[in-house]
Amino acid sequence: MSAISTKQIWWLVIAVAVIWFGNLEYRKLIKPDEGRYAEIPREMVASGDWVTPRLNGLKYFEKPPLQYWATATAYTVFGEHQWTSRLWAALTGFTGLFIVWFAGLRLFGREAAGYAAALLGSTFLYVGMGHINTLDMGVTFFITLGILSLLLAQAQTDIRKQRNWMMLAWAGMGLAVLSKGLMGLVLPGASLFVYMAVQRDFSLLRRMHWLPGLAVFLLVTAPWFYLVMKANPEFFDKFFIYEHYTRFTTTEHGRYQPWYYFIPILLGGMLPWSVLMLDTLWRSVPGMQSGKANMPIGREFNAERFLLVWIVFVYVFFSASGSKLPSYLLPMFPALALLMGKQVAAMSARRLLWLVAPMLPLMLLALGLAPFTDRLAETPVRAQMYGEYAHWLIAAFLLWSLGVAAALILLRRPNSANDRKPVAIAVLALSSLLAVQIGTSGYNAIAKERSGYPIADAIRPYVKEGMPFYSVLTYEQTLPFYLKRTFTLVQYQDEMGFGIMQEPHLAVPDIASFAKVWQAQPEALAIMPLDVYPLLKQQDMAMKIIYEDTQHIVVSKP
Numbered sequence: 127m128s129a130i131s132t133k134q135i136w137w138l139v140i141a142v143a144v145i146w147f148g149n150l151e152y153r154k155l156i157k158p159d160e161g162r163y164a165e166i167p168r169e170m171v172a173s174g175d176w177v178t179p180r181l182n183g184l185k186y187f188e189k190p191p192l193q194y195w196a197t198a199t200a201y202t203v204f205g206e207h208q209w210t211s212r213l214w215a216a217l218t219g220f221t222g223l224f225i226v227w228f229a230g231l232r233l234f235g236r237e238a239a240g241y242a243a244a245l246l247g248s249t250f251l252y253v254g255m256g257h258i259n260t261l262d263m264g265v266t267f268f269i270t271l272g273i274l275s276l277l278l279a280q281a282q283t284d285i286r287k288q289r290n291w292m293m294l295a296w297a298g299m300g301l302a303v304l305s306k307g308l309m310g311l312v313l314p315g316a317s318l319f320v321y322m323a324v325q326r327d328f329s330l331l332r333r334m335h336w337l338p339g340l341a342v343f344l345l346v347t348a349p350w351f352y353l354v355m356k357a358n359p360e361f362f363d364k365f366f367i368y369e370h371y372t373r374f375t376t377t378e379h380g381r382y383q384p385w386y387y388f389i390p391i392l393l394g395g396m397l398p399w400s401v402l403m404l405d406t407l408w409r410s411v412p413g414m415q416s417g418k419a420n421m422p423i424g425r426e427f428n429a430e431r432f433l434l435v436w437i438v439f440v441y442v443f444f445s446a447s448g449s450k451l452p453s454y455l456l457p458m459f460p461a462l463a464l465l466m467g468k469q470v471a472a473m474s475a476r477r478l479l480w481l482v483a484p485m486l487p488l489m490l491l492a493l494g495l496a497p498f499t500d501r502l503a504e505t506p507v508r509a510q511m512y513g514e515y516a517h518w519l520i521a522a523f524l525l526w527s528l529g530v531a532a533a534l535i536l537l538r539r540p541n542s543a544n545d546r547k548p549v550a551i552a553v554l555a556l557s558s559l560l561a562v563q564i565g566t567s568g569y570n571a572i573a574k575e576r577s578g579y580p581i582a583d584a585i586r587p588y589v590k591e592g593m594p595f596y597s598v599l600t601y602e603q604t605l606p607f608y609l610k611r612t613f614t615l616v617q618y619q620d621e622m623g624f625g626i627m628q629e630p631h632l633a634v635p636d637i638a639s640f641a642k643v644w645q646a647q648p649e650a651l652a653i654m655p656l657d658v659y660p661l662l663k664q665q666d667m668a669m670k671i672i673y674e675d676t677q678h679i680v681v682s683k684p
Contacts, residue, residue: 130548135240138552142247145559146220149567150257151209154604156569156576160259161603164211167197168607171206177353182601183612183632184625187364191350192304193264206610212259218267219256223247225267226460229274232281233429234468241551242467245402248555251395251452252459253562262453265306270460272298273314273436280333280427289335296339300346307369311343313440313457321435327426364624383450388441391452396462398489398530398558402481403462406469410434430468433461475547479537482554486530493523507676511572518568522561529557575677578605584673585609585651585680594647598640598654598662602678605653613653616640641665644683653680 130138155161162181169180179186179194193214200210223243230239246252255263272295279291302310322328355361396403410430437458444454470478496519503509536550574580582605589595589609597613601620606612616634619626626633634640644650644667652669654662659679662669669681 130240130552138556141556142223142559143220145556145563146247146256147216149563150212150216151207152567153208153257153570154573154577154579155208155211155259155607156573157578157603159603160211161578161605161607163193163197163259163261164208164607165603167194167201167211168206168610169612170194170198171201177350178357181625182606182615182622184622185358185628186622186625187354187358187361188369188621189261189306190304192301193261196264206607211607212257215259215263216256219252219263222263222267222270222460225270225274226463229278230464230467232278234464235471237548238464238468238471240467240548241470242463244551244555245399245466245470246460246463248558248562249395249399249459249463250397250558250562251391251456253559254566255453255456257563257566260453261306262456265302265310266456266460268298268302268305269310269314269457270298272296272302272310273317273432273461276314276318277427277429277432280330281429288333289338292333292335292339293342296335296342297346300343303347304350307365313443316443317432317436317439320439321432324435325426325428325431330427358628360628385445387450388445388452388455392441392455392458395452395455395459398482398485398526398554399466401484402466402470402478405481406462406466407434407437409469410465430465433465436461437465470547470551475537475550478547478550479534482530482533482537482550486527486534489523489527489530493520493527496520496523505676508572508575511574514571515568518564518571522565522568525557525564526561529554529561532557578602579608580675581605581653581673581678581680582608588651588672588682590649594650596634596640596644596650596652598637598652599658600653600655600678602653616652637661637665641667647683649683651680651682653678655679 155164166179166181166186169183170176173180176191176195176198179189179191196214197211200213204210204213223246226246227239227243230242234242255266275291275295275298279288279295282288282291299311299314302314304310318330322330392403393400411434440458441455444450447454497516499516499519500509500513503512533550533554536546536553539546581602586609589611595609595611595613596616597618598616599618601613601615601618601622614632614634615622615626617636617640618633634643641662644652651672652662656674656677656679659669659671659681662681668684670684671679672682673680
């Protein structure tokens with residue numbers, strides 16, 4: 127990006143950082159993921175047990191603890207806030223831009239590296255997931271660290287440097303496993319095997335530094351797995367068998383989608399660079415098919431080809447899975463950004479113009495439809511909330527449209543278009559980042575139905591330390607975080623069924639049993655869906671309504 131000076135680049139980095147971290151506290155937590163992954167670390171801090179993850183006081187073995195530990199540390203240092211609950215996702219997402227830049231610099235050159243970081247930091251899905259409290263950005267960061275360290279290792283002719291990069295690759299895979307499970311090892315390992323099969327070159331196996339690498343991997347992963355299985359013998363079956371094999375091979379979690387599910391996710395998630403992505407993939411495939419290395423590195427290792435294999439494998443792997451969510455594609459994005467950055471560095475401004483131009487009518491269409499967002503509402507209350515959100519969407523798509531238009535104007539200047547290419551990329555990337563942040567910030571307007579903060583604000587005066595609080599036939603994922611306490615579940619299991627099975631005394635199995643427990647309490651609170659309240663009245667339970675909205679009722683003992 128030679129048309130932009132070093133000083134201007136630093137100002138861009140500062141601007142991106144301010145925009146990236148600026149709204150972490152503004153938005154309310156939304157269920158289910160943000161509530162769940164904010165609450166588990168809170169309970170770690172409250173209990174002092176950092177080995178056995180618990181959700182609502184119940185054993186919760188769906189995921190490993192690295193992000194829980196990071197968030198619990200943030201709580202301990204900075205306090206329990208919305209922004210500290212999202213800090214790990216934001217930090218790993220932001221730092222991922224620098225990893226991509228550094229790897230691109232070493233593999234493809236300075237200009238390609240700058241473009242790759244700018245493209246990644248402005249794609250819709252990557253930016254969005256960097257500001258939502260889920261595990262996907264953390265595992266993407268460490269998987270990316272692992273595979274890019276592998277690429278940099280294979281670019282080395284010095285054995286010592288190669289070994290050091292491979293140790294970092296093994297550590298990255300270990301931290302990925304501690305972030306979200308075995309996918310942190312399975313995806314890179316399988317992709318590497320596919321690459322070697324495509325290349326018909328298995329000599330890479332001799333450069334993996336297996337013994338020290340496995341030692342590093344086990345040093346990172348083994349201590350927690352040993353401690354958690356020692357404290358919880360039931361962990362192995364739940365984590366390794368059910369959460370990995372069963373979830374991948376069955377539709378038990380209700381996340382089944384058709385094979386083409388990820389096509390619109392990928393195209394939409396890569397905005398505003400979707401057409402550029404398709405062009406890059408199209409241009410990369412012939413080099414793979416011809417068997418000619420486009421960019422031989424080190425001992426004939428082809429980084430560009432490996433990135434392409436990685437992208438295709440991740441897409442096919444999750445498309446074949448019985449469980450699909452949009453965020454599962456996130457590990458593809460850093461690799462895509464590197465390939466796209468390399469292509470942009472090599473292409474003319476005129477060609478880039480034609481790859482960006484289709485975004486303008488798309489953004490204008492979205493801008494025209496945004497005022498009618500309330501038409502999607504099913505109730506008058508939602509219509510009002512969606513109407514408020516429409517203002518944010520209008521601002522976001524207007525800014526995005528202006529960014530695309532400005533980039534096109536810069537790219538079509540006849541005399542200095544190539545010199546303006548970096549400026550055009552920077553303008554569009556910055557406007558895209560800001561537009562996505564405006565859109566996510568505006569989600570607060572419709573977060574009331576997906577967050578427990580209004581309930582918490584209303585009932586907080588009634589909540590006393592040590593007072594029993596029951597959650598009947600429901601569990602509002604964000605409410606425990608806002609009230610800083612857990613609930614006793616009544617006739618409800620869902621994802622906490624395993625924990626209830628291990629410690630059944632921590633829950634109430636049915637309404638009839640709850641009626642007896644309620645009667646015996648001198649004071650207590652309970653939250654329930656609207657249609658459950660009449661069922662409890664039929665049990666002659668004495669209740670006083672202290673809060674009611676369109677979804678929940680909260681009662682106390684009179």
